[in-house]
Amino acid sequence: LTKIAQLYAQMDQYGDATVTVAGWVRSIRDMKNFGFVMLNDGSCFKDLQVVMNRESLNNYEDVAALTVGSALVITGRLALTPDRPQPFELQAETIVIEGAAQPDYPMQKKRQSREFLRTQQHLRSRTNLFRAVFRVRSVAAFAIHQFFQERGYVYVNTPIITASDAEGAGEMFRVTTIDPANPPLTEDGKVDYSKDFFGKATNLTVSGQLQGENFAMSFGDIYTFGPTFRAEDSNTRRHAAEFWMVEPEMAFCDLEGEMNVSEDMLKFVISRVMERCPDEIDMFNSFVDKGLRERLQHVATSDFARVSYTDAIKILQDAQAAGHVFEYPVEWGVDLQTEHERFLTEEHFKKPTFVTDYPAAIKAFYMRMNDDGKTVAAADCLVPGIGEIIGGSQREERLDVLQKRIEDLGMDAEQYKYYLDLRRYGTCHHAGFGLGFERLVMYLTGMDNIRDVLPHPRTVGNADF
Numbered sequence: 001l002t003k004i005a006q007l008y009a010q011m012d013q014y015g016d017a018t019v020t021v022a023g024w025v026r027s028i029r030d031m032k033n034f035g036f037v038m039l040n041d042g043s044c045f046k047d048l049q050v051v052m053n054r055e056s057l058n059n060y061e062d063v064a065a066l067t068v069g070s071a072l073v074i075t076g077r078l079a080l081t082p083d084r085p086q087p088f089e090l091q092a093e094t095i096v097i098e099g100a101a102q103p104d105y106p107m108q109k110k111r112q113s114r115e116f117l118r119t120q121q122h123l124r125s126r127t128n129l130f131r132a133v134f135r136v137r138s139v140a141a142f143a144i145h146q147f148f149q150e151r152g153y154v155y156v157n158t159p160i161i162t163a164s165d166a167e168g169a170g171e172m173f174r175v176t177t178i179d180p181a182n183p184p185l186t187e188d189g190k191v192d193y194s195k196d197f198f199g200k201a202t203n204l205t206v207s208g209q210l211q212g213e214n215f216a217m218s219f220g221d222i223y224t225f226g227p228t229f230r231a232e233d234s235n236t237r238r239h240a241a242e243f244w245m246v247e248p249e250m251a252f253c254d255l256e257g258e259m260n261v262s263e264d265m266l267k268f269v270i271s272r273v274m275e276r277c278p279d280e281i282d283m284f285n286s287f288v289d290k291g292l293r294e295r296l297q298h299v300a301t302s303d304f305a306r307v308s309y310t311d312a313i314k315i316l317q318d319a320q321a322a323g324h325v326f327e328y329p330v331e332w333g334v335d336l337q338t339e340h341e342r343f344l345t346e347e348h349f350k351k352p353t354f355v356t357d358y359p360a361a362i363k364a365f366y367m368r369m370n371d372d373g374k375t376v377a378a379a380d381c382l383v384p385g386i387g388e389i390i391g392g393s394q395r396e397e398r399l400d401v402l403q404k405r406i407e408d409l410g411m412d413a414e415q416y417k418y419y420l421d422l423r424r425y426g427t428c429h430h431a432g433f434g435l436g437f438e439r440l441v442m443y444l445t446g447m448d449n450i451r452d453v454l455p456h457p458r459t460v461g462n463a464d465f
């Protein structure tokens with residue numbers, strides 16, 4: 001089998017050659033004595049034009065009657081056609097119909113709305129738009145591995161099922177084999193999870209960070225890249241219940257070092273995707289977001305902004321004083337809402353922006369307390385169009401401070417005993433971050449809904465297929 005992408009890449013070598021290609025019909029035209037099939041095999045956007053001759057092709061009638069979406073294996077001679085819009089065509093000698101598509105095939109040639117296509121998760125990746133999205137997703141994933149591997153980071157697979165809540169936010173999906181109709185009960189009538197599969201209550205992980213930190217204490221630099229799950233009741237265009245996160249963790253690294261790695265990684269991935277997916281970027285730039293290419297180019301080559309939370313609040317308050325209306329209040333201590341994040345990165349700095357040193361009260365328990373006793377060494381990276389794409393921090397490496405924080409927050413210290421142990425046996429200053437992979441793919445493609453960059457999105461109320 002020859003891939004259509006290969007024909008386009010090396011067409012001169014294929015002139016007059018006999019090749020076999022296999023793919024799905026994009027359109028068919030029957031012109032009586034001859035006909036055209038536009039075939040796509042997913043290897044590139046471009047279709048292959050196949051010419052069939054009624055006289056020489058024994059199943060011409062059957063092929064001409066097919067609908068879009070049908071799967072064919074075609075053998076023929078490749079003829080270069082330098083004078084025509086398409087540089088070559090395949091003159092079919094045999095066409096095997098492997099699977100005819102039924103006439104109600106839902107993917108039509110005319111452009112269909114992304115909302116409609118979301119109802120066709122199993123077929124939408126046959127459209128150019130979704131092929132482009134998922135190819136960029138694949139290339140970006142590889143680029144992330146490449147970035148870290150080239151720098152000596154060890155890739156760690158952290159568990160999906162866990163007994164601890166890495167973010168301490170209680171947004172977890174329970175994992176259980178207990179029959180809800182007949183649960184074992186404790187004496188006071190609660191579900192007895194000590195009788196559950198693992199002998200305790202367990203959940204799907206919200207982050208691999210805590211286990212990642214273990215490995216950073218043995219390898220120095222590590223990263224995770226895997227699925228994470230959040231039972232957040234946020235029905236927005238940037239929240240999913242199942243999403244992928246990249247979480248590097250670096251020993252002997254402070255907040256500034258952590259921001260440098262985040263920035264370098266984002267620039268590296270953007271550059272690789274622009275290099276490896278020029279046709280896809282072209283297509284997003286034409287049909288999804290007209291400013292995309294220019295913006296990505298700019299981001300890959302210029303410094304990100306860095307501002308403290310306290311200064312960011314001042315910027316937002318000044319904007320408010322000058323007449324900008326925010327729906328949510330702006331005062332020191334509030335968590336930044338998407339509208340605030342977007343104002344900072346889109347209206348004020350007009351580029352990716354790190355906001356650092358947030359109030360401790362709105363951030364996770366593991367972040368390192370600053371000397372002011374009020375803020376923690378956190379850095380969120382915000383980007384135009386999306387808001388937060390990365391959440392990172394220097395970790396609290398001091399046993400007593402961490403123990404007190406866990407206690408103050410009323411968390412169960414027993415759940416975190418391994419994590420606390422790391423602070424007992426050779427603790428060191430260290431930092432890391434979590435990149436929301438889907439948000440990165442949104443940023444790279446200009447797609448504005450997380451449901452359109454996940455192959456099979458799981459969001460509030462939705463877990464089809």
Ligand code: 4AD
Pocket residue numbers: 166167206207208209230232238239240241243245247248388389390391392393432433434435436437438439450
């Ligand atoms: O800011 P978060 O919650 O940070 C952590 O989980 C840390 N443990 C990371 C670390 O320091 N190792 O999440 C990190 C990123 C966010 O910036 C966002 O991009 C993404 O994960 N994210 C989501 N993406 C899609 N849907 C959701 N529900 C998301 N929640 C977080």
Ligand code: MG
Pocket residue numbers: 380388390391
């Ligand atoms: Mg965050």
